Amino acid sequence: MSQVSKPERIVVVGAGLAGLRAAEALRELKFEGELVVVGAETRRPYHRPALSKQLLTGELRAADLALRSYVQLDARWRRGTQAMKLDHRRRVVELPGDEEIRYDGLVIATGVQQRHLGGSPRHDPRVHVLRTIDDATALQRTLRTGPPERVVVIGGGFTACEVAATARELGRDVTIVARPKTLLGKVLGTRIGERIGRLHRTHGVDLALGAEVVHWIPQPRGIALHLSNGELLLAGCVVLAVGSTPAVQWLRGSGLTLEDGLLCRPSCHVVGATDVVAAGDVARWPNLRFEAVPRRAEHWLNAAEMGRAAAASLLAGPVDALPFTPLPRFWSEQFGVRLQVAGMPTLGEDTIVLEGRQAKPKIVGHLRNGRLIGVTAWDSPPEMLRWTAELERELLRPTTSNIPKVPTPVERKVRADRLTQLVEWQLSRGERVEAMELAKRN
Numbered sequence: 001m002s003q004v005s006k007p008e009r010i011v012v013v014g015a016g017l018a019g020l021r022a023a024e025a026l027r028e029l030k031f032e033g034e035l036v037v038v039g040a041e042t043r044r045p046y047h048r049p050a051l052s053k054q055l056l057t058g059e060l061r062a063a064d065l066a067l068r069s070y071v072q073l074d075a076r077w078r079r080g081t082q083a084m085k086l087d088h089r090r091r092v093v094e095l096p097g098d099e100e101i102r103y104d105g106l107v108i109a110t111g112v113q114q115r116h117l118g119g120s121p122r123h124d125p126r127v128h129v130l131r132t133i134d135d136a137t138a139l140q141r142t143l144r145t146g147p148p149e150r151v152v153v154i155g156g157g158f159t160a161c162e163v164a165a166t167a168r169e170l171g172r173d174v175t176i177v178a179r180p181k182t183l184l185g186k187v188l189g190t191r192i193g194e195r196i197g198r199l200h201r202t203h204g205v206d207l208a209l210g211a212e213v214v215h216w217i218p219q220p221r222g223i224a225l226h227l228s229n230g231e232l233l234l235a236g237c238v239v240l241a242v243g244s245t246p247a248v249q250w251l252r253g254s255g256l257t258l259e260d261g262l263l264c265r266p267s268c269h270v271v272g273a274t275d276v277v278a279a280g281d282v283a284r285w286p287n288l289r290f291e292a293v294p295r296r297a298e299h300w301l302n303a304a305e306m307g308r309a310a311a312a313s314l315l316a317g318p319v320d321a322l323p324f325t326p327l328p329r330f331w332s333e334q335f336g337v338r339l340q341v342a343g344m345p346t347l348g349e350d351t352i353v354l355e356g357r358q359a360k361p362k363i364v365g366h367l368r369n370g371r372l373i374g375v376t377a378w379d380s381p382p383e384m385l386r387w388t389a390e391l392e393r394e395l396l397r398p399t400t401s402n403i404p405k406v407p408t409p410v411e412r413k414v415r416a417d418r419l420t421q422l423v424e425w426q427l428s429r430g431e432r433v434e435a436m437e438l439a440k441r442n
Helices: 017-028 048-052 133-145 158-169 185-202 300-316 381-396 409-428 432-441
Strands: 009-013 034-038 076-078 085-087 092-095 099-102 105-108 112-114 150-154 174-178 206-209 213-219 222-227 232-240 244-246 276-278 283-286 329-334 337-343 350-356 361-368 371-378
Touching: 009 017, 017 034, 017 105, 017 300, 048 133, 048 158, 105 300, 133 232, 150 158, 158 174, 158 185, 158 232, 158 329, 174 232, 185 206, 185 329, 185 337, 185 350, 185 361, 185 371, 276 300, 300 329, 337 381, 350 381, 361 381, 371 381
Parallel strands: 009 034, 009 105, 034 076, 105 276, 150 174, 150 232, 174 206
Antiparallel strands: 085 092, 092 099, 112 244, 213 222, 222 232, 329 337, 337 371, 350 361, 361 371
């Protein structure tokens, strides 16, 4: 879309954080036409990270989570309205009852929906998921007034860990059941993952890792869970936290690429459509700060930043739009410990302790081809600020160069660790002279 085309109507499908920030940015950028926001939930946009923490504990109420717009939107809200179909050739979004709404520009920000676990008795009121305020309210009610038997959380990701921590703080017996052998290991690496496991065990959470539920047996007192490791649990409450899937069902048949989300160009423009951008958890795009492989980023801050970037790209048009190249940042709090992450640790091939001890690292660096690509902090906000800045500088450096350069702090740390290991190895073999000479030369 060219700036001179002056669109008359822009439709935002998805009334969460990404959709709200996109709508705000459109008004900030002087879009004066009709703005329509379509959302499946009846509530106004709200703060989702609090669902697994403050809302469950009762520290906050549902009304406290509502997000306020910082600009005058002058938008037409269609809450409680599910988008049914997209015909991007006719520039039409189909709504229930054969209603069609035409657009000159479209922002898709439908996010994700909770993944279901095959064989689980989802109809049982003691089995919960956690995606919406209504989900959290139902889970809170079961935690406070339901059967006294233990809470079983299935999954080993951030939501599972946060729900388990909250339930334990509420005085409930808790067990986490997860297929991986390390909590959050795929995201944060083994060092931090194992430390998170120790944190949960220290606070009384039982861990059944490397296991899954093979039989569900609903009973009057609770739900009996037979695990693959032979363990039998009786749960008064089960929380399914086994991940999410992009909310793209309404886009099937549109001709767009829907493999693990909606495929986009670096500028957030949807591949295969004109005048359409996507933002937030539903979008799969190449973050050229890291690589050219399209990926999704299910983080709160990314939804906000991408919503604004998508709006700017929509008004600028595919030719003039800039690539969206954020530095991902997110955090989690469990038992009063704040975990902070910057970059893309999942792309790392190795890890290194940047600060702290090997057994209790404070800052862990994630490396790819010897280059820093992500940083994880354990309850160390000041140090995290410093290493996030270092990560930004590292990612700005060219990946290949024949020009000699001063080693970065990460490279110096890697070299120092390797040297220490080599010296210790030589000393263990009785090669004291060689070890001392090596240490002096370096």
